[in-house]
Amino acid sequence: MHPFMALKPLFLTCACLVLLGCKNTPTEIKVEQLLKADKSWDGAAYSYPDAKPEFTVVKITLPANTTLKWHSHPMPNLAYLVSGELMVETEDGIHKTTLKPGQVLPEVVNTSHRGISGKAPVELIVFYAGAPGMALSH
Incomplete structure (x- = not known):
């Protein structure tokens, strides 16, 4: 079994807690x-690094425009857009998509790309599934 598969339930639970938040007295789950x-999002299949897994979650805030x-x-990652609007495009110009609040983007791996915020600031949470010592981006 790949080492990441054993941690998949833990990663999903942590992601749900971060995205949904915790309430003191929930009336329903x-x-x-x-x-x-x-x-x-550009259609490329994911594969995990062959190493001990290390998850990183970051909050990124971009000013408008x-x-x-x-x-x-260098590793699979997911971006959840909390607020604003973010257009993402690949450097080769082939792929482009726009992310709106509440949407999740399965990020590209080893493909040069960039994000462009709209008329409002952008806040996003990014979940990286890497390994110790791996840079989150190049």
Whole structure:
């Protein structure tokens, strides 16, 4: 069994807690699947690094009308858009998509891309499934 598969339930539980938050006295428990993907948004299949798993979750805030530098990620990751609107495009110009609040983007791996915020600031939470010592982006 691949080492990441054993941690899949833990990762999903942590992701749900971060995304849904915790309430002191919930009146009902609601679980809503936001994404299930084995491919990134450009259609490329995912594979995990052959190493001990290490998950990283970051919150990124972009000012309005901001263009990120071209970059790539060496591991699978997911971005959940909390607020604003984010257009994402690959450097080759072939793929482009726009993310709206509440949507999840299965990020591209080893493909140069960038994000561009709209007229409002953007807040997103990104979940990285990497390994110790791996940079989150290049």
